[in-house]
Amino acid sequence: MNDMSRLAGSAIDVETPKILARNVNVFYGDTHAIRDVNVDIANNTVTAFIGPSGCGKSTFLRCLNRMNDTIDSCRVTGSMRLDGEDIYDKRVDPVQLRAKVGMVFQKPNPFPKSIFDNVAYGPKIHGLARSKSDLEEIVERALRRGALWDEVKDRLHAPGTGLSGGQQQRLCIARAVATEPEVLLMDEPCSALDPIATAQVEELIDELRRNFSVVIVTHSMQQAARVSQNTAFFHLGQLVEFGETGQIFTNPEDPRTESYITGRIG
Amino acid sequence: MPFHWLILILIALGAAGYLAGRKRALASADGDVRQLHSLPAYYGWNVVISTLVPALGALVLWLVLQPLLIENRVSNLLPQELIPEGSSAGLVMSDVRRLATGLDKAVAENVLTAQQANSMRPELSDIRARLGEVGVALGSDVRPEVMRAAQAYRRATASGTRLMGFCVLGLAIIGLVLSVSRTSRDFWARNAVERAVMALLIAAASIAILTTLGIVLSMLFETRNFFSLHSWTDFFFGTTWAPNFRGDSELSILPLLWGTLYISFIALAVAVPIGLFAAIYLSEYAGKATRSFAKPLLEILAGIPTIVYGLFALLTVGPMLVNFFGRGSDGVLGVDWMAGATSVLTAGVVMGIMLIPFVSSLSDDIISAVPQSLRDGSFGLGATRSETIRQVVLPAALPGIVGAILLAASRAIGETMIVVMGAGAIAKFSLNPLESMTTITTRIVSQLTGDTDFASPETLVAFALGLTLFVLTLGLNILALYIVRRYREQYE
Ligand SMILES: Nc1ncnc2c1ncn2[C@@H]1O[C@H](COP(=O)(O)OP(=O)(O)OP(=O)(O)O)[C@@H](O)[C@H]1O
Numbered sequence A: 001m002n003d004m005s006r007l008a009g010s011a012i013d014v015e016t017p018k019i020l021a022r023n024v025n026v027f028y029g030d031t032h033a034i035r036d037v038n039v040d041i042a043n044n045t046v047t048a049f050i051g052p053s054g055c056g057k058s059t060f061l062r063c064l065n066r067m068n069d070t071i072d073s074c075r076v077t078g079s080m081r082l083d084g085e086d087i088y089d090k091r092v093d094p095v096q097l098r099a100k101v102g103m104v105f106q107k108p109n110p111f112p113k114s115i116f117d118n119v120a121y122g123p124k125i126h127g128l129a130r131s132k133s134d135l136e137e138i139v140e141r142a143l144r145r146g147a148l149w150d151e152v153k154d155r156l157h158a159p160g161t162g163l164s165g166g167q168q169q170r171l172c173i174a175r176a177v178a179t180e181p182e183v184l185l186m187d188e189p190c191s192a193l194d195p196i197a198t199a200q201v202e203e204l205i206d207e208l209r210r211n212f213s214v215v216i217v218t219h220s221m222q223q224a225a226r227v228s229q230n231t232a233f234f235h236l237g238q239l240v241e242f243g244e245t246g247q248i249f250t251n252p253e254d255p256r257t258e259s260y261i262t263g264r265i266g
Numbered sequence B: 001m002p003f004h005w006l007i008l009i010l011i012a013l014g015a016a017g018y019l020a021g022r023k024r025a026l027a028s029a030d031g032d033v034r035q036l037h038s039l040p041a042y043y044g045w046n047v048v049i050s051t052l053v054p055a056l057g058a059l060v061l062w063l064v065l066q067p068l069l070i071e072n073r074v075s076n077l078l079p080q081e082l083i084p085e086g087s088s089a090g091l092v093m094s095d096v097r098r099l100a101t102g103l104d105k106a107v108a109e110n111v112l113t114a115q116q117a118n119s120m121r122p123e124l125s126d127i128r129a130r131l132g133e134v135g136v137a138l139g140s141d142v143r144p145e146v147m148r149a150a151q152a153y154r155r156a157t158a159s160g161t162r163l164m165g166f167c168v169l170g171l172a173i174i175g176l177v178l179s180v181s182r183t184s185r186d187f188w189a190r191n192a193v194e195r196a197v198m199a200l201l202i203a204a205a206s207i208a209i210l211t212t213l214g215i216v217l218s219m220l221f222e223t224r225n226f227f228s229l230h231s232w233t234d235f236f237f238g239t240t241w242a243p244n245f246r247g248d249s250e251l252s253i254l255p256l257l258w259g260t261l262y263i264s265f266i267a268l269a270v271a272v273p274i275g276l277f278a279a280i281y282l283s284e285y286a287g288k289a290t291r292s293f294a295k296p297l298l299e300i301l302a303g304i305p306t307i308v309y310g311l312f313a314l315l316t317v318g319p320m321l322v323n324f325f326g327r328g329s330d331g332v333l334g335v336d337w338m339a340g341a342t343s344v345l346t347a348g349v350v351m352g353i354m355l356i357p358f359v360s361s362l363s364d365d366i367i368s369a370v371p372q373s374l375r376d377g378s379f380g381l382g383a384t385r386s387e388t389i390r391q392v393v394l395p396a397a398l399p400g401i402v403g404a405i406l407l408a409a410s411r412a413i414g415e416t417m418i419v420v421m422g423a424g425a426i427a428k429f430s431l432n433p434l435e436s437m438t439t440i441t442t443r444i445v446s447q448l449t450g451d452t453d454f455a456s457p458e459t460l461v462a463f464a465l466g467l468t469l470f471v472l473t474l475g476l477n478i479l480a481l482y483i484v485r486r487y488r489e490q491y492e
């Protein structure tokens, strides 16, 4: 409840949060991976999740678009609302939900198809393109936003699996962006990127913020500080601190946050 | 020395060698294992290998070669006039062998002394009766030449076996002494054992390959005989299959090939969709509980002998089809298109049922091997399960599935029992699936069974058919393996 009051105190520029998570617990079989987490994802902001490896960042992120449904042993309790609607309600179709809440995974997972078909996959499924040239336009725009266009424009029909690790990561970003989600969940999207590509992706994230909400998991404190407005610090499955990024990085309330940011735990 | 004693002594030598090698290695390092190049057990195994491998190798070689050499020698003893008209030396030799084993048995059961067995003259004593006492029945009275040959055979075998014992034991002891004397702390025993293991594996692999080669060569040889008696143009390009024993048979593979391919096609048309859908259900939709009992259940189908499927074709599927498509106004459809229970459709459907578990279990493995991250990627973009399967999982698994289908096809082509019982025996070109037809495999069986003369083209054609079938299925398998391998590379 301490968390709650702090949340209220730091309820920044947000009127109605896009996603509202309350008392979320996640179990993998008997392992208790997430404990009583409360987080608000605001509209038109970038929220960064930071924390040591294995603390449950990916797990929590996957709850936000019900990707944990695909894991048999995984159980989620608590309430999670997207635009006021409970996403774990029986009437909510997880497929529809995932079209609205897109995801870039921690490990790049291009389909064994051409680069073009990888990006066109989502738009085709959701009927976003009216014609072939429309589709081509969507693909090009997505690849440009994923900072990959210049590298692949001459080989759009080469297999996506033949790209380098970093290129695959950007392909997956482009693929997620192409479906125009309302919320984009990005799990360490820059882990395999060089500084230039990282800067481009960060630019993209900033641009996406104008229309959507973005949640990004990152191990780079600098990146979290650069791109995010809000930051959540997880430790051992608990949400230790959540607030404005500037606040967290300059004046953390919890000693654990401070020692993580300054590099003493992790 | 009896054979089992030889083996026991070899085992004892091996065990002693193990202990000696270990002990000597430890002694050379003053009992400190860290001073040794390899662990002590490796020194022991190195001695065991050098003791047993050459000895056992010689033993096997000897056991294979000795009968050949002795037969060769003994058959030279038989006078030419002994071999009756129309018979061969082989038949007389088998008499000799029979008599020799009979004598062995008689000596073993104390009906004859060893002395008697070696000196007995058929002119003077009734060998047939004496051997009858120990249960060895001889076809006719024993002629003196045969008796002498049998006695020579026994003598040669006995001395050969004695010599074999000495040689094998000698080799074992030489190996033991040499390897123990080589054992010291600087000897690389671990590497020596490693090489021996590799040699063992290579030997196993080459036996498999050599057997295949042997099969192919023997078929090639007989096929060449066939083509020297029958024109190859008729075989490959003729249109009729009509063997007779007047010497003007028409032996063309084409009608048989047509039957084979037609039946296989129907079988695949049944097996591929059902097997594939079952595999998709099992790997993508079924829960753990369903999967854990449905998968073994499906695989039981694969264990049913094909003759049982043949019975099923003959007794159930055939009559059922006749009920539908035959019997005129009495039938379900009121048509009279099908005369008997045996037809291409009967055999094809039953063979298809047989292939379902084959296709489904292979495809299930292949579909399950598609990484979960690809499915997650698709779900994460808002795709449904069936969209994910259709657009991501199946395309990723397609090469593997094609490989599975080709393997199923080569099984269908080689299948015999179901066709014998379900398809009939008439070789013809026809598109009507309700007629009887026949396949390459069933004709091979019918040409080789019964009273056959191994020098006529009607019999030898079986080898040409077999070789063609072999080439056909080999080609399919190679294609399948090639495709499956390419698919594997994708995820590495
Ligand atoms: N599929 C799973 N089955 C069982 N346990 C899991 C599974 N996935 C994650 N866990 C466990 O849940 C905990 C949180 O894992 P999670 O992947 O969320 O960590 P993370 O914070 O994303 O770490 P990283 O920064 O290394 O990616 C870990 O202890 C992990 O072992």
Ligand SMILES: [Mg+2]
Pocket: A057, A058, A059, A106, A187
């Ligand atoms: Mg993670």
